[in-house]
Amino acid sequence: MVRSLIDLHRQWDAPRFDTVPHVLEMYRRWLPERAVDPESVLLVAESADTSAAPGQALLGFIVAQVQDNIPIYTTARYGWVHDLWVEPHARGRGVATALLTTCVHRLHAIGCTQVRGETAHANHASRALLTRLGWRATAVEMQMDLSAGWG
Numbered sequence: 001m002v003r004s005l006i007d008l009h010r011q012w013d014a015p016r017f018d019t020v021p022h023v024l025e026m027y028r029r030w031l032p033e034r035a036v037d038p039e040s041v042l043l044v045a046e047s048a049d050t051s052a053a054p055g056q057a058l059l060g061f062i063v064a065q066v067q068d069n070i071p072i073y074t075t076a077r078y079g080w081v082h083d084l085w086v087e088p089h090a091r092g093r094g095v096a097t098a099l100l101t102t103c104v105h106r107l108h109a110i111g112c113t114q115v116r117g118e119t120a121h122a123n124h125a126s127r128a129l130l131t132r133l134g135w136r137a138t139a140v141e142m143q144m145d146l147s148a149g150w151g
Contacts, residue, residue, distance in 0.1 A: 001061055002027045005085045012122040015145045031063065039066035041079075041106045045086070045095050060086035062099040064117075066110060079107030081117035084126070096129055104133075 003024060009017035020026070034040040045059040064081045081103065086095045104115050118141065119126040144150075 001085045005083060009120055012120045016143055034063050041103045043099055043102055045099055059090040059095045060099055062103045064103050075114050079112040079115040
């Protein structure tokens with residue numbers, strides 16, 4: 001799932017979302033840390049269908065973490081959703097809504113008063129989901145690529 005998430009983001013905008021060659025190994029180390037960190041949320045959605053074909057039982061995942069804000073803002077800490085993925089065969093069945101809603105509840109229980117995240121500009125489905133669940137746009141990230149020369 002992580003590989004699919006990375007590949008999709010790279011397809012949408014390679015200069016923004018290109019990763020280091022050993023990114024999967026980094027995730028292999030980082031995700032278990034999130035699973036035991038009391039200030040993180042790592043959820044996996046599985047099919048309730050016990051007869052699901054191999055590779056079809058895992059439906060998606062979400063990972064989030066409490067972050068410290070810079071000290072000029074009154075919200076000192078907030079929840080940050082790093083990744084949300086639902087397998088293509090499971091989309092449109094409420095999996096993303098369930099993962100995100102549960103994640104937000106857990107972050108609130110940790111003490112977060114805000115939950116934030118970003119989504120690729122090309123990810124219209126994600127923005128629609130977030131809007132439907134009460135999220136609002138607060139900033140627009142802009143990028144200028146300088147690697148090909150500038151000025």
